[in-house]
Amino acid sequence: MLATAATVSGVVLLLSLKPSSGPASASAAAPPASAAAQESPQGGSGGGAQASDRAGTVTGDAAQTPYGAVRVRLTVSGGKITKAEAVEAPKGPTSDEKTALAVPRLNQAVLATQNAQIDSVSGATYTSTGYKKSLQSALDRIKKAPTGGSSGAAQARTVTGSAEQTPYGAVQVRVTLSGKKITKAEAVQAPKGGTSDEKTALAVPRLNQAAVAAGSARIDSVSGATYTSTGYKKSLQSALDQAGD
Structure with a gap:
């Protein structure tokens, strides 16, 4: 009887030391399915561009100069000025030359600075001043435009x-x-x-x-x-x- 009892005790002890490899242990080692689902897929948006970014076209007021009006139009995308152009500018014998000299430089300056703090073009002071006034009025309209809407786009x-x-x-x-x-x-x-x-x-x-x-x-x-x-x-x-x- 003593020998039999010793044998049974040994078997019980061996079973208690055997590592568990059943389904319960496997599920405990794997990450929870809900945690995996919470990860953003590769290349996903992950909170990308905000819908509130302003986009559209806005035209400033016509600023009068001694040689004619200057009016600036801005194209905005993602809250950034992507294009500036003068839809009105002084015309005439000497005005044509000054407009051709000043407007392209002023347009480029707007894209570089993204504001109306740009330098006047030497030799075209009136045109430059009118351009900046119209530009500022266009920028003011962009600020007042509803977020996410078409800039300055009143119906x-x-x-x-x-x-x-x-x-x-x-x-x-x-x-x-x-x-x-x-x-x-x-x-x-x-x-x-x-x-x-x-x-x-x-x-x-x-x-x-x-x-x-x-x-x-x-x-x-x-x-x-x-x-x-x-x-x-x-x-x-x-x-x-x-x-x-």
Whole structure:
């Protein structure tokens, strides 16, 4: 009996020392499935670009100079200025040369600095000053734009003014506005026939440009086309009154 008891004790002792290799131990050694699922896959976003980055195009105010208006347009992507251009600049005999000299340098300076603290171009002081003023107004619009939206992109609307009669025919103006800013002006009616065709061709393009530059109906009449100019301004004012500007 003593021998039998000793044998049983030895077997029990050996079994207790045998290492466990069953399914329970294997599952304990493996990482939890939930932990593996929490890891970002290779090449995943991992909290990438923020949706709040501003993107779009915004145009600054027309800044008047003694030689004409300067207006700057900026393209923004990811909150960074990627393109700067002058959509309006002084034109004329000496102005063409100064504009060609100054504008490309000013555009490059904006991309380099990402702000309006840029140097004026020697020999084109007026153009440079106007450029910087329009640039600053564009930057101000970007700051005010809703995050994640199209920069400075107030919904555009079109308003047509009343048809104003002149001794040579009616003048009627249509304007496109973004916010309270005139982005386009056109005459949908204008005097026609005989000398009227010549006067209309002379006056209307200038009046359209002046309306966009001034942002109001306070524009000069075109010499030699007084009736057309007067009718244009009255119709323009009625369009602006309808728009509430």
